[in-house]
Amino acid sequence: MKDNQQELFPVVDEDGHILGSISRGRAHDGSKVLHPVVHLHVFNSKGELYLQKHPEWKDIQPGKWDTACGGHVDLGENIDQALRREVREELGITNFTPVSMGHYVFESKKERELVYVHKTIYDGKIIPSQEELSAGRFWTKQEILEYTGKGVFTPNFESEYKKFFL
Numbered sequence: 001m002k003d004n005q006q007e008l009f010p011v012v013d014e015d016g017h018i019l020g021s022i023s024r025g026r027a028h029d030g031s032k033v034l035h036p037v038v039h040l041h042v043f044n045s046k047g048e049l050y051l052q053k054h055p056e057w058k059d060i061q062p063g064k065w066d067t068a069c070g071g072h073v074d075l076g077e078n079i080d081q082a083l084r085r086e087v088r089e090e091l092g093i094t095n096f097t098p099v100s101m102g103h104y105v106f107e108s109k110k111e112r113e114l115v116y117v118h119k120t121i122y123d124g125k126i127i128p129s130q131e132e133l134s135a136g137r138f139w140t141k142q143e144i145l146e147y148t149g150k151g152v153f154t155p156n157f158e159s160e161y162k163k164f165f166l
Contacts, residue, residue: 008075009035012114014105021075028059032112034105035072038083039160040098041119042068042091042126048138049165050126051157052090055134060110061154065147068136079116091136092127096120101164106156115156117164 011020011033027035042050050068054061071086073079080098087093098118106113128136148158 007072009072010075012036014114016079016103016114024072027072028111030110032107034112034114036079036082036114036116037070037072038079038086038116039067039118040069040083040087040096041101041117041165042093042096043119043121044138045121045123048140049144049161050091050122050136050138051153052128052133053135054154055132060108061156063134064154064157065139065152066154066157067160073116083116083118090129090132092129093122093124095124096122104163106159108155115160117160119164 007024008021009024009027010018011022012018012035014034016036022033022035027033044050051065052068053065054063056062069087069090071082071090073082077085083098084094087096098120101117101119103114103116106115126136144153144161147153148161
């Protein structure tokens with residue numbers, strides 16, 4: 001399986017205003033064109049955080065553990081629509097209450113993203129997508145801190161976790 005390199009994303013400024021569009025392939029080829037993504041951190045009532053593991057075929061951070069749900073905003077979608085679509089596709093969750101934590105710009109060697117961060121408390125059934133994820137489970141804060149900086153998590157997750165939850 002591979003990501004659709006022709007999929008279209010909006011190009012945005014740092015305030016989220018749409019300036020145009022870009023293909024997934026171009027957005028991830030090192031051009032550093034700013035495009036929006038959504039993240040949802042799913043906590044259970046015990047305070048544990050659900051993380052997903054990227055499959056090896058992903059074009060960004062294959063094989064690494066990451067935010068419970070993260071995905072690109074498609075051209076024509078707003079942030080809430082993208083968040084709900086991604087959470088349904090990746091985790092099978094349709095009934096949740098997201099809390100906005102804010103947004104920030106994340107830059108890696110391959111891309112530049114305007115990340116809209118959300119959290120929720122959810123104790124229902126999670127059905128990880130067999131097509132999009134290779135694994136998923138709840139982690140304690142201690143486990144996350146123990147494995148931080150050891151190549152287990154995506155750099156984006158590590159910086160976001162420190163910024164919003166420590």
